[in-house]
Amino acid sequence: MRINHNIAAMNTYRQLTNNTTASSKSLEKLSSGLRINRAGDDAAGLAISEKMRGQIRGLNQASRNSQDGISMIQTGEGALATVSNILVRVKELAVQAANGTYDATNDLTRIKEEITELSAQIADITTNTKFNGISLLNNAAGITLQVGQETSQTLKIDTTKTNLKTVADAVDLYKGWADSAAASGAIDAVEGLINNVSAMRSYFGANQNRLEYNINNLDTYSENLSASESRIRDVDMANEMMEFTKQNILSQAAQSMLAQANQQPQGVLQLLR
Numbered sequence: 224m225r226i227n228h229n230i231a232a233m234n235t236y237r238q239l240t241n242n243t244t245a246s247s248k249s250l251e252k253l254s255s256g257l258r259i260n261r262a263g264d265d266a267a268g269l270a271i272s273e274k275m276r277g278q279i280r281g282l283n284q285a286s287r288n289s290q291d292g293i294s295m296i297q298t299g300e301g302a303l304a305t306v307s308n309i310l311v312r313v314k315e316l317a318v319q320a321a322n323g324t325y326d327a328t329n330d331l332t333r334i335k336e337e338i339t340e341l342s343a344q345i346a347d348i349t350t351n352t353k354f355n356g357i358s359l360l361n362n363a364a365g366i367t368l369q370v371g372q373e374t375s376q377t378l379k380i381d382t383t384k385t386n387l388k389t390v391a392d393a394v395d396l397y398k399g400w401a402d403s404a405a406a407s408g409a410i411d412a413v414e415g416l417i418n419n420v421s422a423m424r425s426y427f428g429a430n431q432n433r434l435e436y437n438i439n440n441l442d443t444y445s446e447n448l449s450a451s452e453s454r455i456r457d458v459d460m461a462n463e464m465m466e467f468t469k470q471n472i473l474s475q476a477a478q479s480m481l482a483q484a485n486q487q488p489q490g491v492l493q494l495l496r
Contacts, residue, residue, distance in 0.1 A: 232485050239477035242470050249467035258458040268455050275452040281372030282445040289434045289441065292368045292378070296434070299359035299385060300427040302352040306387060307420045309341050313394060314413040320406030331403070342394040349387040360387040370437050378437075380430060385423045390416050 251260055259265045259272060319325070320334045352360045359366075362382040370378045393416055 235477055235480045239474060242474040242477055246467060246470035246474055249463055249470060252458045252463050253460065253467060256458055256460075257456055258463075259456050272452055272456040275448050275455070278372060279445050279448050279452065282441050282448070285369065285371050285376070286438050286441040286445070288368055289370050289438045292370070292380075292434050293431055293438075295354040295357075295359065295366070296380070296427045296431045298354045299352060300424055300431070302348050302360060303385070303387070303420055303424045303427070306345055306348055306390070307417060307424070309345055310390075310394070310413060310417045310420060313338060313341055314410065314417065317406050317410045317413055321403050321410060323403050325403060331406070334406075338394070342391065345387070345394055346391040349391045352387075358382075360385055362386070368434075370434065371441070378430070378433065381426075384426050387420075387423070390419060 248264075252258055259269050262269050316334050316338055320331055325331055325334075349360050350358075352358070357366060359382065363386070365382050366380040368378045368380065370376055393412070
């Protein structure tokens with residue numbers, strides 16, 4: 224019997240240390256809800272998880288960008304709807320003025336005064352319809368939306384197709400009618416302007432629909448990536464609780480056995496009596 228080295232106690236102590244370490248790791252996972260808290264837990268899993276997290280954040284921001292794009296388009300389309308209503312009124316006035324029963328000196332003057340005000344309103348809408356300071360109806364540069372997580376995933380709103388300045392300038396000419404014949408000649412022209420504005424609204428509407436589909440796709444993609452990232456990084460609470468309980472039991476058993484192992488050298492005293 225040797226007393227300088229208690230091999231049984233040393234072995235039991237090593238097992239106790241391992242059990243305590245494992246129990247601490249399980250406790251950390253249970254308290255954080257994560258299977259991977261540091262690279263040492265799963266280096267490859269951490270790398271994949273971090274990449275997925277970057278993708279998820281990018282997708283979520285792209286979805287918000289698309290929502291902002293829809294808000295912008297709705298602002299522009301709402302302004303065009305107002306202009307369309309104004310043009311309908313201008314046509315109504317043109318038809319009215321074309322009737323030969325109106326006096327050119329007095330009646331047509333009153334009509335032209337209203338058209339002057341309507342023209343000024345269209346010009347005002349053209350100039351002041353903006354979204355976050357960006358002109359929507361008098362913008363030759365276009366607006367580019369980042370609608371995906373990749374550099375190439377953009378949507379360009381061609382604002383030359385929604386430039387209202389030519390419409391405003393055309394309506395401004397109609398306030399100079401000299402007689403009913405001149406007003407009659409403007410009826411078809413105003414109808415053409417109404418059609419032009421309708422085409423602008425259709426362009427905005429098509430892009431809004433595209434953005435809505437894009438948001439749905441981004442949200443679905445983000446949801447699926449989040450589920451995959453969760454399977455890699457999040458802890459299985461039931462399984463980890465079972466592991467924690469097991470390590471606690473083993474630690475308690477090791478503590479008892481360590482006490483027993485430390486008693487073994489006491490047997491040497493019996494030989495010395």
